[in-house]
Amino acid sequence: MRQRRLSLLDRLITEADTVLRTITNQGHSAARPSPSQGHADAELSEPERKHVAGLMRVNHTGEVCAQALYQGQALTAKLPTVRDEMQQAAEEEVDHLVWCEQRLRELDSQPSLLNPAWYGLSFALGAVAGAIGDKVSLGFVAATEERVCNHLRDHLKTLPEDDRKSRLILQQMLEDEQRHGENALEAGGTDLPAPVKDAMTAVSKVMTGSSYRI
Numbered sequence: 001m002r003q004r005r006l007s008l009l010d011r012l013i014t015e016a017d018t019v020l021r022t023i024t025n026q027g028h029s030a031a032r033p034s035p036s037q038g039h040a041d042a043e044l045s046e047p048e049r050k051h052v053a054g055l056m057r058v059n060h061t062g063e064v065c066a067q068a069l070y071q072g073q074a075l076t077a078k079l080p081t082v083r084d085e086m087q088q089a090a091e092e093e094v095d096h097l098v099w100c101e102q103r104l105r106e107l108d109s110q111p112s113l114l115n116p117a118w119y120g121l122s123f124a125l126g127a128v129a130g131a132i133g134d135k136v137s138l139g140f141v142a143a144t145e146e147r148v149c150n151h152l153r154d155h156l157k158t159l160p161e162d163d164r165k166s167r168l169i170l171q172q173m174l175e176d177e178q179r180h181g182e183n184a185l186e187a188g189g190t191d192l193p194a195p196v197k198d199a200m201t202a203v204s205k206v207m208t209g210s211s212y213r214i
């Protein structure tokens with residue numbers, strides 16, 4: 001009994017630590033080096049630099065949302081295996097978060113000021129999905145990753161041709177997100193109804209539109 005209470009306390013401290021690290025953009029470290037490491041930066045014009053920074057800011061906010069979503073789901077997921085799987089995926093999202101933030105700094109820019117709000121919303125959505133049930137929760141992950149992959153493909157199309165550093169980051173992220181989505185479906189994730197997916201697309205459009213600028 002005593003051990004169980006301690007483990008719950010440990011979990012709460014870890015969760016609080018993750019929230020603070022994510023919304024303050026401090027203290028996270030990537031398990032894998034950035035795919036852009038060792039590659040020379042391109043000579044970008046000022047409009048190009050601003051455009052790439054906008055894209056990387058959107059992707060960074062997406063990763064903040066992913067952290068929150070996984071965290072919210074892990075909190076309410078019923079099966080320990082689902083919880084473990086989500087925590088593992090959340091750890092991979094930390095790499096993406098750090099890579100995007102590093103790239104933003106290299107571009108002389110910064111993460112979105114709206115990240116705390118997106119964190120809160122995503123956490124709540126994740127917790128609700130987890131509370132409904134593991135199949136819905138996993139389906140929510142799959143549908144989210146599908147939308148993230150669509151953004152990443154769009155961004156890869158509009159990146160300046162010679163911005164190899166950003167391209168390598170986004171390509172690796174795309175590969176990882178596709179795998180996260182496939183794993184969620186293989187683990188039993190349900191295909192969410194079209195209206196839910198449409199609502200998710202609408203919310204993600206608000207996120208991408210605002211984070212590109214602010």
Ligand SMILES: [Fe+2]
Pocket residue numbers: 063066092093096173177
């Ligand atoms: Fe990610």
Ligand SMILES: [Fe+2]
Pocket residue numbers: 066089093145176177180
């Ligand atoms: Fe992912």
